[in-house]
Amino acid sequence: MIDNNSTPATAGRAHPIGVGVAVPTGGLNIRVVATGMLVVMAFVFITAKFYQDVHPAVGFIRAFAEAAMVGGLADWFAVTALFRHPMGIPIPHTAIVPRNKNRIGDTLARFLLTNFLLPRLIARKMQTLDVAGAVGAFLSQPAEGGGRLKIGASRIIADALGALDQQRLGGMVKSAIADRLRELDVAPLLGQAMQAALAEGRHQPLLDAMVKWGSKTLELNEHLIHQMVHDNSNAIVRFTGLDESISNRIVAGLSKLLSEMAVDETHPLRIRVEEGLAKMALDLQHDPEVQAKVAKVRDELLENKAVKRWLDGLWEQGRGALLKAARNPDTMLAGRIGELVTQFGAMLGEDVAIKRTLNRYARRAVVGMVDSYGETALKLVSDTIRGWDAKTITDRLENAVGDDLQYIRINGTLVGGLVGVLIHTVDVVI
Secondary structure: OOOOOOOOOOOOOOOOOOOOOOOOOOHHHHHHHHHHHHHHHHHHHHHHHHOOOOOOHHHHHHHHHHHHHHHHHHHHHHHHHHHOOHHHOOOOOOOHHHHOHHHHHHHHHHHHHHHOOOHHHHHHHHOOOOHHHHHHHHHHOOOHHHHHHHHHHHHHHHHHHHHOOHHHHHHHHHHHHHHHHHHOOHHHHHHHHHHHHHHOOOOHHHHHHHHHHHHHHHHHOHHHHHHHHHHHOOHHHHHHOHHHHHHHHHHHHHHHHHHHHHHOOOOHHHHHHHHHHHHHHHHHHHOHHHHHHHHHHHHHHHOOHHHHHHHHHHHHHHHHHHHHHHOOOOOOOOOHHHHHHHHHHHHHHHOHHHHHHHHHHHHHHHHHHHHHHHHHHHHHHHHHHHHOOHHHHHHHHHHHHOOHHHHHHHHHHHHHHHHHHHHHHHHHHO
């Protein structure tokens, strides 16, 4: 960044989330040096202008300072014009990088595609690599105590889990869970569970809770019963006050019924409820119509947004547990699993046929991935650069070049001064 007061031509988009721009620690200091040299040359030029008649040598000093200012200003303009409009003035053919960021991204992507991500180049490079041998040596020769094997394998497994397409993988897992739940015949299971609960008397606390809830509800809504009886009574009943007496009797009768049900597990009404529950348990196990209704409710629940969110949470918890286990070397490759992995590594190092087969598979897999997804990966490069706003790409390219941009200004100042001295010398001699 050459001029903090200049304003780049931006595309109006926000800085990409999670993308930081590194600022070189020495960039500010060298920028101050370059600007300071320009200021010093201006001061020297003004001073030499006033004292040029004192001695002929002052003319050389003036010529150096004058040409140095021209060179420094010209290089400042050139460097600044690459990234922004000098002093914020929209001079034509300035702010080159922001104006051409899309073309830069496309050109960079084409360069990578035509010079690096060519299947024949990747295949030639893969022929020189012994992938199977390297993996075998790594697995079969752990450091003392197996630390290297545990840590390395844990890192590989964790990185593999993290590198998978989580949206696609999560969708597959959640879809598999939902499919298994749809295949599950829920009704007979519910019927068997209900039948076992009735046989063991585990339904009694539920009935007690229902009775207590009924008593509490009746107590809170007595006024509604009074109002209902009053509204449905004729004028004579209301005039004589019989509606109030009737409603009081109704409330008292219901309250007495609920109190008796609460203390007597053999109450006839509780027995009727138990008989209804027993019939429901049998219907769930043997009645196709009831089973079809339960299956419909099951499918509707699986399509419910709340259930889908629950499945999302279930997947995230499972994935988090897998990553946590994979990142813990003490839990990975312990016991028999670690022995099997070590034996597999030794086999890779000794069996030439298996090694050749795995290397050929690795070569074909990598070349196939480059051939199939190379253009997609490079399109990601191009689209990413297109997605950056002008300030982001300006800062990134400017910081990538580093202090060299400021040294261009310094060199321009010094070279300009030397050229000025040379021109002044020729003028004096002639």
